[in-house]
Amino acid sequence: xxxxxxxxxxxxxxxxxxxxxxxxxxxxxxxxxxxxxxxxxxxxxxxxxxxxxxxxxxxxxxxxxxxxxxxxxxxxxxxxxxxxxxxxxxxxxxxxxxxxxxxxxxxxxxxxxxxxxxxxxxxxxxxxxxxxxxxxxxxxxxxxxxxxxxxxxxxxxxxxxxxxxxxxxxxxxxxxxxxxxxxxxxxxxxxxxxxxxxxxxxxxxxxxxxxxxxxxxxxxxxxxxxxxxxxxxxxxxxxxxxxxxxxxxxxxxxxxxxxxxxxxxxxxxxxxxxxxxxxxxxxxxxxxxxxxxxxxxxxxxxxxxxxxxxxxxxxxxxxxxxxxxxxxxxxxxxxxxxxxxxxxxxxxxxxxxxxxxxxxxxxxxxxxxxxxxxxxxxxxxxxxxxxxxxxxxxxxxxxxxxxxxxxxxxxxxxxxxxxxxxxxxxxxxxxxxxxxxxxxxxxxxxxxxxxxxxxxxxxxxxxxxxxx
Numbered sequence: 001x002x003x004x005x006x007x008x009x010x011x012x013x014x015x016x017x018x019x020x021x022x023x024x025x026x027x028x029x030x031x032x033x034x035x036x037x038x039x040x041x042x043x044x045x046x047x048x049x050x051x052x053x054x055x056x057x058x059x060x061x062x063x064x065x066x067x068x069x070x071x072x073x074x075x076x077x078x079x080x081x082x083x084x085x086x087x088x089x090x091x092x093x094x095x096x097x098x099x100x101x102x103x104x105x106x107x108x109x110x111x112x113x114x115x116x117x118x119x120x121x122x123x124x125x126x127x128x129x130x131x132x133x134x135x136x137x138x139x140x141x142x143x144x145x146x147x148x149x150x151x152x153x154x155x156x157x158x159x160x161x162x163x164x165x166x167x168x169x170x171x172x173x174x175x176x177x178x179x180x181x182x183x184x185x186x187x188x189x190x191x192x193x194x195x196x197x198x199x200x201x202x203x204x205x206x207x208x209x210x211x212x213x214x215x216x217x218x219x220x221x222x223x224x225x226x227x228x229x230x231x232x233x234x235x236x237x238x239x240x241x242x243x244x245x246x247x248x249x250x251x252x253x254x255x256x257x258x259x260x261x262x263x264x265x266x267x268x269x270x271x272x273x274x275x276x277x278x279x280x281x282x283x284x285x286x287x288x289x290x291x292x293x294x295x296x297x298x299x300x301x302x303x304x305x306x307x308x309x310x311x312x313x314x315x316x317x318x319x320x321x322x323x324x325x326x327x328x329x330x331x332x333x334x335x336x337x338x339x340x341x342x343x344x345x346x347x348x349x350x351x352x353x354x355x356x357x358x359x360x361x362x363x364x365x366x367x368x369x370x371x372x373x374x375x376x377x378x379x380x381x382x383x384x385x386x387x388x389x390x391x392x393x394x395x396x397x398x399x400x401x402x403x404x405x406x407x408x409x410x411x412x413x414x415x416x417x418x419x420x421x422x423x424x425x426x427x428x429x430x431x432x433x434x435x436x437x438x439x440x441x442x443x444x445x446x447x448x449x450x451x452x453x454x455x456x457x458x459x460x461x462x463x464x465x466x467x468x
Contacts, residue, residue, distance in 0.1 A: 227260025
């Protein structure tokens with residue numbers, strides 16, 4: 001087996017900075033370094049390299065014997081770990097070992113600036129073995145200073161004097177007993193809490209701390225190969241009562257996207273807009289971020305055509321950001337409706353509802369067209385807001401001259417299922433024609449078939465659309 005032990009250390013040349021949120025407008029030099037990811041997040045990050053990851057004392061251990069070839073060998077894998085460091089402002093200490101215990105011991109020697117011995121594990125110092133630390137004084141008085149010295153003691157006497165843990169650990173180091181580890185697994189739902197370094201009194205300070213949780217969310221999404229559609233940011237209020245008014249224990253906002261995303265820059269913009277419109281009831285002491293809805297992530301696709309790879313925000317991202325800034329009801333998009341009546345084929349709804357920003361509801365390729373395979377095949381590109389009743393002369397409809405019918409009739413009936421106008425509109429029975437006007441060109445008209453519906457013999461013609 002081959003193991004890699006990892007530990008994150010702050011950069012030595014970086015001056016310590018107090019863990020407080022930045023002051024708006026402060027110089028960039030005063031901006032503090034973000035807190036490192038949690039140990040849970042670091043474990044998720046390591047799962048992209050191998051499914052066998054565990055924490056052992058202060059180190060993160062990866063068993064890579066079964067997958068290192070996929071990364072081009074162990075040295076190539078270790079270079080990738082350095083390049084993909086999830087904790088900016090820190091450096092990764094990493095060493096190899098034949099098993100987890102040896103890798104951890106070599107990491108401890110490396111952190112102290114000591115070279116590992118040639119004879120491993122026999123010549124490793126006892127201070128690098130966790131199971132021997134509580135017995136170091138006694139073992140040193142017995143003349144034992146290395147793992148090999150202790151392993152050479154009689155097994156029975158060693159177990160009676162120091163317990164079975166030390167003997168079993170040495171057996172694992174020599175490969176005489178399998179190692180026992182609890183492997184890390186990814187949770188089905190992202191849910192992390194964070195205690196703020198200082199009470200957050202405004203949206204800017206909340207957003208500064210939320211960036212750490214968003215970074216952890218990105219690592220979780222990549223490990224799960226999913227994109228987020230909705231997430232909730234919740235903060236705990238530090239006061240229960242303010243100005244004589246009882247306060248709830250928590251406040252929260254919900255951020256939704258039209259398409260699954262792993263783009264944290266876009267999510268930060270949406271979250272900042274939502275927080276800017278939210279009044280904090282009291283200073284906040286804790287933050288919690290959890291995913292509400294995710295979807296399988298297919299990855300980003302690119303095109304060889306330069307015109308398909310334009311820079312800037314995508315349309316749905318712009319719509320989402322405007323909705324977060326102006327309010328959900330202020331930005332609306334057309335929604336296709338499964339209805340044969342042209343005036344009922346389209347409705348309007350908030351763009352933040354899932355799928356509306358990309359027109360994915362209704363099954364229509366365009367919000368103004370009927371569902372594919374239904375309706376009138378000669379649908380015009382321009383519909384009137386309200387059908388225009390036409391003049392009848394000598395039994396023929398007129399619109400800038402006498403209309404000459406070219407195609408039709410195509411008969412439509414609808415609305416008969418509605419009990420009132422609120423549910424489905426007024427029932428209709430129509431014969432549609434494509435006609436030619438001497439001045440207006442091709443138009444789309446219909447004749448009401450009202451004898452059955454209205455009990456009259458009056459013939460009425462209406463202009464429904466114009467062909468551009």
